[in-house]
Amino acid sequence: xRIPRIYHxxxxxxxxxxxxxxDGANHVARVLRMKTGYSLILFNGTNRIFNAEITDISKxxxxxxxxxxxxxxxxxxxxxxxxxVMSRGEKMEFTIQKSVELGVQIxxxxxxxxCGVKLDGERLDKKQQQWxxxxxxxxxxxxxxxxxxxxxVQSLEAWCAENDDALKINLHPRxxxxxxxxxxxxxxxxxxxxxxxxxxxxxxxxxxxxxxxDILLGPRVLRTETTALTAITALQVxxxxxx
Numbered sequence: 507x508r509i510p511r512i513y514h515x516x517x518x519x520x521x522x523x524x525x526x527x528x529d530g531a532n533h534v535a536r537v538l539r540m541k542t543g544y545s546l547i548l549f550n551g552t553n554r555i556f557n558a559e560i561t562d563i564s565k566x567x568x569x570x571x572x573x574x575x576x577x578x579x580x581x582x583x584x585x586x587x588x589x590x591v592m593s594r595g596e597k598m599e600f601t602i603q604k605s606v607e608l609g610v611q612i613x614x615x616x617x618x619x620x621c622g623v624k625l626d627g628e629r630l631d632k633k634q635q636q637w638x639x640x641x642x643x644x645x646x647x648x649x650x651x652x653x654x655x656x657x658x659v660q661s662l663e664a665w666c667a668e669n670d671d672a673l674k675i676n677l678h679p680r681x682x683x684x685x686x687x688x689x690x691x692x693x694x695x696x697x698x699x700x701x702x703x704x705x706x707x708x709x710x711x712x713x714x715x716x717x718x719x720d721i722l723l724g725p726r727v728l729r730t731e732t733t734a735l736t737a738i739t740a741l742q743v744x745x746x747x748x749x
Contacts, residue, residue, distance in 0.1 A: 510538055511547045511555075511646045513653065518548055518556045520572045529639070531568040534560070546570060549651040553579040580650050582609035584746035585694045587672060589665050590734060591616045591701040592623040597731045601699075602637050606644035606654050608738045609746060613641070614657040616665055620703035630659060662709060665698075666716040672696040674718040677733055678710065681720035685740045688719070692745045699734045 512530045526534065534540050542563055548556040548570070555578045558570040588610050592598055602613055615637070617623075625633055638656045645653055666674075672694040698718060705713070714720075723736055742748040 509545050509547050510534070510540070511549065511649070513642050513646055514548045514550055514556075516550060518550055518558075518572050518575070520556070520574050523561055523569050523571045524558075526568045526570065531566070534568045535563055535565055540568075548572065549578075549645075551651070551653050553577060553581065553651055555651060578651055581611075581652055582742060582746040583693065584609070584742060585672070586610045586738060586741060586746075587612040587614070587670075587694075587696045588734065588738070589614050589616050589662075589696065589698045591618045591621050591662065591699065591730070592625075592659070593702060593730050594622050597729075598623070599637070599640055601731045601734050602640050602656065603644045604735050605738055606641045606650065607648040608735065608748075609650075609742055610654055610738060611652075612655045612657060613637075614665055615659045616662045616698075617659060618662040618701050619706045619709060620701045622702060625659075634658060662698075662705075663712055666713055666718065670694075670696055674698070674713075674716065675721050675737070676700075676705075676710070676713045676718040677723060677737060678720035679722065679727060681722040683719060683721055684723075685721060685737070685744055688721075688744070695741055695745070697734075697737055697741070699730060699737070702730050 514526060514530055540560060542560050544560045546558045548558050554575050556575045557573045559573060561571050562569040588605055590601055592615050605613060634656060641654050641656055673692050674696045676698045
């Protein structure tokens with residue numbers, strides 16, 4: 507039986523008893539229906555894992571004793587910062603979940619001219635919290651121990667204008683370059699994925715002004731969520747730890 511992995515922010519020390527967070531306790535007690543004496547693997551955002559045993563469990567709280575710790579680095583040598591123009595419905599959640607599984611380190615939701623999502627104020631704050639929880643759950647499932655950051659929503663232009671030493675990439679259906687023609691020594695990428703309707707001509711010109719390189723993935727037109735995952739996979743195969 508696979509031992510469940512639970513994210514627990516904060517310090518974890520072998521030999522000491524720790525009470526899980528509300529989210530962790532709810533998952534262990536109500537979703538997994540675990541009992542006293544069951545084993546868990548905890549991680550806290552570092553490249554380490556902590557083996558633990560449940561010492562006390564109820565509907566509202568779960569206490570565990572950490573038995574030991576060990577190094578467990580699952581991070582890709584390629585640092586990818588995904589700038590994803592927000593997509594409708596569950597597509598954005600899907601993109602975040604799968605991007606985390608594929609090794610993306612930072613995700614920034616973006617607003618562009620043709621963005622079909624209209625959120626503001628409290629609704630936007632709640633949505634960002636939900637996205638961060640999706641990233642945590644994806645790490646619990648896929649074995650990552652460092653939680654990717656879901657940054658606050660930005661305008662497309664503000665994100666593109668940020669100073670960054672990364673290779674900047676924009677997917678474009680009429681580009682002449684491909685991922686295979688990018689510089690061989692690439693360790694950091696800022697990847698822009700546009701909305702379902704694509705970027706406007708003015709936005710494409712703006713990205714060029716901020717030194718983004720237009721890249722063609724292939725001969726077929728992909729949906730925005732397919733584009734993100736295809737590009738991330740291709741980058742990880744070329745520069746990261748896939749394949």
